[in-house]
Amino acid sequence: MDVRSSLIEAIQKALQKLTVDLSFEEIHLERPANPEHGDWSTNVALAISKKLNRNPRDFASEVTEVLIHQSPDHMKKIEIAGPGFINFKLENSWLHDVLNQVVDAGTDNWAKHKIGNNKKVIVEFVSANPTGPLHAGHGRGACFGDSVARLYQRCGYSVQRDFYINDRGTQMKLYAESLAAEASDEKIPEDGYRGEYIKEWAAEMPPDVDPFEWGYQRALRSHREALEALNIYFDNWFSERSMVASGAIEETLTDLRSAEAVFESDGAVWLRSTNWGDDKDRVLVKSDGEYTYLLPDVTYHRDKFKRADLLVNVWGADHHGYITRMHAAMSALGHKPEDLKIAITQMVRLQRDGQEVKLSKRTGDIVELAEVIEEVGSDAARFTYLLLSVDSSQNFDLELVAQQVNENPVFYVQYAHARIHSIMKKSQEAGIERPSIAETDLSVLNHPSELAILRSLQELPDMVLRSTQEVAPHRITNWSRDFASLFHSFYHDCRVLGEDISITVTEARLWLVEAARVGLVVSLDLLGVSAPTEMWRNEEGEEFHG
């Protein structure tokens, strides 16, 4: 059993002994920021004394009294502090247990959870219209969505990645007309597409093809290539048209009708979304008989609920207004709104050397995602996109992110991993045979830098769980950066190999290094960033080979 659970159990027992009714109380155990407050701390006395109408410090001392007699594992000291916190100071052996657990679990199982219980989740992201290339903003949603999918996988869910394609409707028609016009040197329609890519693609288009179909495939290929450059692969490319052909859209309408969630007015069919908190009702079928964007999308979500228990959508900030109506439609169809989680990603502003970049150097048009990846590389692009909370708008500086310098945290983290491999390689070259961890004396690991690494590794499972629940992979990015920092300090403070290092210490530190490797590999994998085993800087300090 891990320390956290055994401490919680001990506290529960103590409270029971004091005949406190625990049924409503969750034991809150935390790792205090200040080391003087011990390794673990609880505020139960503060929380409960209020209900019991007692003095918190008096109550805390009663609880402490009982706890001391139970003497939980690794316990060194129990103290009351501040207004009534109970602080636990543990022997370092608790962290040596963590080391054992990390090594035992390895990269496949550390920070893995079973809470998903193989429940099916569909993460839908990007879903850009097939009317032109992906741009830098799509990159954020792409990296975010893929990382969220990885997080759900690590929490024991069965995950599918969906890309919804709006392959019919007004925009597609306009796009096809624009391509055709450009190809035959005619005037592009008023609301048509005009980017530089239209010229390029029109030039590629063979003369005797249907511009609609050809343009559709061309755009899809472009999307797929850009995403593959980021190492992102979808399980389903879900076509809007297929739902017309299958009759699914009409079925959805029928279901909504029988749920009495629609009405007709002015020759159009409306969703009564105001029943579910929307500020106005929404049109599903226009008076000209054409579907709005909403109805096929509702149908698509209906389909997803047939395939999965939980849906996660990643939408751009320009779609936030659709959350309420989509939840309304799902409620009307009998689904629980909380089973459709919608994450909104705020804007990305591209910059170069602090100046906003509106247009591509190459095409003079909007900067394509493919260009961003080409300029900065997949690892740096992913790490950078995942560095911030998606609730914040992002300034993405191409100049900075492309630089292989210390401003760039992705290399800082990867370098920690490269250093680990360097140590392992050196130890092999020195002919050191690491004994099994059971035969290794871990009690020599008492340097603050060594213990800090173990504390951080202990936190990773919680971090993974929280990142998943909050749909917030940037927490993992930040953890990996902090963890790399701890490793670099350790690297500086504690030599693993050397004539003046005893073999006992070397062996124990080699296992510590192995555990650190597990932490880095797990976190980088959740971000979709590679973990190079070597990184060398060239003479100019601008290139790296890994």
Place this chain on the structure above:
RNA sequence: GCCCUCGUAGCUCAGUCGGAUAGAGCGACCGCCUCCUAAGCGGUAGGCCGCAGGUUCGAUUCCUGCCGAGGGCGCCA
């Protein structure tokens, strides 16, 4: 006007499911390579956590109002 997100160090941003002395990177300044990769490490300086109220033992965190920035408010997608 209504809705969403943001406002924290000079800059870019974490932290916020109420907790003890608010953090990191960059930039500035001062140090550290006879040593497993200096893409590294250590230190100093830098804060009315937008403003004003409220809730309570305790608020950067929750609530209300205001100010500022961005985005959205179509029988477009």
